[in-house]
Amino acid sequence: MRRTSFAHWPCSVARTMDLLGDWWTPLVLRESFYGIRRFDEFQQALGIARNTLVDRLRRLVDEGLLEKVPYQTEPVRHDYVLTEKGRDFWQVLAAMMTWGDRWLADEAGPPITLHHDACGHDTHAEVVCAHCKEPLTAAEVRHRMGPGYPPKLATRPDVVRRFAAQETSAGSGTAP
Structure with missing residues (x-):
């Protein structure tokens, strides 16, 4: 069965979940923050199957969260090092x-x-407001279409209702 891709949805939560894909990916990143850099160390720390780890590391490298840095030439072996994009994921793990x-x-x-x-x-x-530094709660936040929201979706009746409901029920904390 093919997995549905959320990569192009107009939602950063959906796009992030598309990148993560499963429970192993955030755990591989967590281990990176603990200082794990080598394939065998990831495998030992997580008890993850080799083929699964190969797939997750490849995806994290392809997505720019990890960088492969050679540490040995015969045979070629790599450290997996967090990039700026990868280091920025720490906030997600902390939350x-x-x-x-x-x-x-x-x-x-x-x-x-x-x-x-x-x-x-x-x-x-x-999670705090970037402007006033007060804690953000669902009850005190509204979701509005941002500049990257696709114009062709912005006029769909279900989308209009979703954001209109946010405007009329500000503070209800019911929208994701």
């Missing part, structure tokens, strides 16, 4: 971790704690 810590941690508490070296405190990720 997922915060949600998981709140809703999925057992009674002992979160399995991992983030420590902010700059201020010396343990912390967690928060």
